[in-house]
Amino acid sequence: MRVDLFDFDLPPENIALRPARPRDAAKLLHVAGGAPLTDHIVRDLPTLLRAGDVLVFNDTRVIPAQLEGRRGEARIGATLHKRLDLRRWQAFIRNGKRLKDGDTIDFGAEVSATAEARHEDGSWTLFFPGEEPVEVLLERAGRMPLPPYIAGKRETDAQDRSDYQTMFAQKDGAVAAPTAALHFTPELMAALAQAGIAHETLTLHVGAGTFLPVKADDTADHQMHAEWGRIEPETAARLNAVRAAGGRIIAVGTTSLRLLESAADEARVIHPFEGDTAIFITPGYTFKAIDGLMTNFHLPKSTLFMLVSALMGLDTMQAAYAHAIAGGYRFYSYGDSSLLLP
Template sequence: MRVDLFDFDLPPEAIALRPARPRDAARMLHVAGGAPLADLGVRDLPSLLRAGDVLVFNDTRVIPAQLEGQRGEARIGATLHKRIDLRRWQAFVRNGKRLREGDTIAFGAQVTAMAEARHADGSWTLFFPGEEPVEVLLERAGRMPLPPYIAGKRPTDAQDRSDYQTMFADKDGAVAAPTAALHFTPELMAALAQAGIGHETLTLHVGAGTFLPVKADDTLDHQMHAEWGTIDAETAARLNAVRAAGGRIIAVGTTSLRLLESAADESRTINPFTGDTSIFITPGYTFKAIDGLMTNFHLPKSTLFMLVSALMGLETMQGAYAHAIANGYRFYSYGDSSLLLP
């Protein structure tokens, strides 16, 4: 499909620079197949789902994966986006043309990395020598990797260390938050449980590739970056049992959705899964694992706006986004939410 079909005018001021406080005070646009759009709030979620439904959250934890350093006189910026092994990460590098294989980059006084290999897409493999886990080094030298649409408007600060982490964050490895889950609080989870709505978790370590613009003119020519994820056998079995009992599987965030769809087969069975996924969902895709999606508002011509258009229909989502913009909804990572029920 032509990428320009997914373009729309988004005022810069619509991109939220801070989250709602408290988190579950955010607005939520209810988009249901055939029904009028409804302006609601995240706290209305228990009344919009049914007893027996299950929400699926991503329990990845964002690491401080943005580094600023020096290679001689050259300033080098690095955003780690995919773990290769215990001491190696693939990274997008700013000023990477100044690097040669074997160069050492000093990220402050205590953390160094070797530029080990350059990839075809311009990213680099960085090797972090030493005995301490790389995550410990990142806590010492790194910053939270806010999306460029926020970081370009204000500096990252101490508040982002907590703001850009969900209440489910447990397993280190993401360089972008599964932002739909940022809206959840213990109070909201208690209300959902009281309404008979369950929840499960999976892990997808979100990579910085999620922020890359689609530069191709046709979706067929866009290359998705791979991300590592896992769904264990017990979780897969419980989710299949939910659907067999007539409940719905509602993905919280596009990251949960993409991993669930990667794990599902043509019979709509969710299988255990561990490995990389680079699934790219565009209109025409047949969903096998999920019955709905809670997600924030995405940017024009992004792979994520293509995904929600695949779920609900492009015309429906164009109308929903026009409504959201006209009514002052806040977009992107720290923005408001939508509940999409086809």
Template sequence: MRVDLFDFELPGDLIALRPVSPRDSARMLVLKGPDHSTDRQVADLPSILDAGDVLVFNDTRVIPAQLEGTRGEARIGATLHKRIDLRRWQAFVRNGKRLREGDTIDFGLDVTATAEARFPDGSWTLAFAGDEPVEVLLERSGRMPLPPYIAQRRPTDEQDRSDYQTLFAREDGAVAAPTAALHFTPGLLEALKARGVATETLTLHVGAGTFLPVKVDDTADHAMHAEWGRIDSQTADRLNAARAAGRRVIAVGTTSLRLLESAADEMGMIDPFEGDTAIFITPGYRFRAIDGLMTNFHLPKSTLFMLVSALMGTERMQAAYAHAIRERYRFYSYGDSSLLLP
């Protein structure tokens, strides 16, 4: 499938650089079925969803995974992507051509790492020195890994340490936020509970690969980066029971959706899951585990715009995004939301 089918023009001033406050005051474009759409707010969710619906959240927590350091006189930037073991991470490296296997990178504040091996895609294995947990080292020397489309427009600051975490964040390991859930507040969760909407959580540690552009002309030639996820048996059982009872399972975010679909068998039963997934969803995919998706607005020609096009139809999503641009919705990680109910 041609990648240019998923292209569109986005004015730069629609890229949100900060979230709105309160978070649930963000706008939300609701698409139902083949032709119904309406402009709402995230705070309206309790009046839109049905009693018995289940929202599935990702409880991953973003770590300060962006590091700036030196190897001799060379400046080296590293964005951790995926944990390999307790002390080693796969990382995307800026100025990586200045590295050789065995080089030590000094990230300051007594944080160093050895560049052990280079992957075919240009990323590196970094092995962190010392006995302190790597998460402690990152809290000391790292920065929040804001998406490039924000980081290119303003510096990361202390406010991002709270803005770029969801209410559900408790499992350290993500280097990008599951941004659909950034819109939820304690008050909204209480209103959803009063409505009879259930919530479940799973864990998918979002990697920096989520921001990589699709550089091929055909989707068949694109290779997804793997990310680690887990769904425990109790959560799987409750989700299967909900769907068996005719209740809708709605993923909050593409990360939740991709893990649910990775865990589902051909009959739509969700199995317990622990391990890597590199699922790539494009139009023609048959969804097995979910009945809807809440998600932000995505980049042109991105794997995530392909995913929402698979759920709702490419023409439908192109028209929806054109509407969002005309109505000046805010785009990307800190932007507005959409609720997609096929």
């Protein structure tokens, strides 16, 4: 499909630079197949779902994966993208033309890395020497990797250390937050449980590739970056039991959805999963694992807007986004939410 089909105009004032407070006070647009659009807040979620449904969250934890350093006189920026082993990460490099194999980048705070190999997409393998875990080094020298559309408008600060983590964050490894879950609070989770709505967690370490624009003119020519994920056998079994009992599986965030779809077979059975996924979902895709999605509002011409258009239909999502823009909904990572039920 032509990528320009997924374009739309977004006024800059609709881009959120800070999250709603409290988190569950964010707006929520309910988009149901064939029904009128309705405006809510996230706190209304227990009334929009049914007893027996299950919400699936991503429990990845964002690490301070953005580094600023020097190789000699050259300033080098690095955004870690994907762990390769205990001491090696693949990273997108700013000013990477100034690097060659074997160069050392000094990131300050007694943290350095060796540029080991350049990949075809321009990223590099960085090796972090020493005995301290890389996560410890990043806590000392790194910053939270806010998306470019936020970082370009203000500096990352101490508040982002908590704002850019979900309440489910447990497993270190993401360089972008699973932002749909930023809206949840302990109070909302208690209300959902009281309404008979269960929840499960899986792990997908979101990579920096989620921020990359689609540069191809046709979706067939776009290559997704792989991300590592895991669904435990017990989790898969419980999710299959929910569906067998007539409940719906609602992914919270496109990261949860992509991993669930990667783990499901044609019979709509979800299997345990551990490994990389580079699934790219566009209109025409047949969903096998999920019955709905809660997600924020995405960038024009992004793979994530393509995904929600595959779930609900491109015309429906264009109308929904036009409604959201006109209604003052806030977009992107710190923005408002939508509940999509085809």
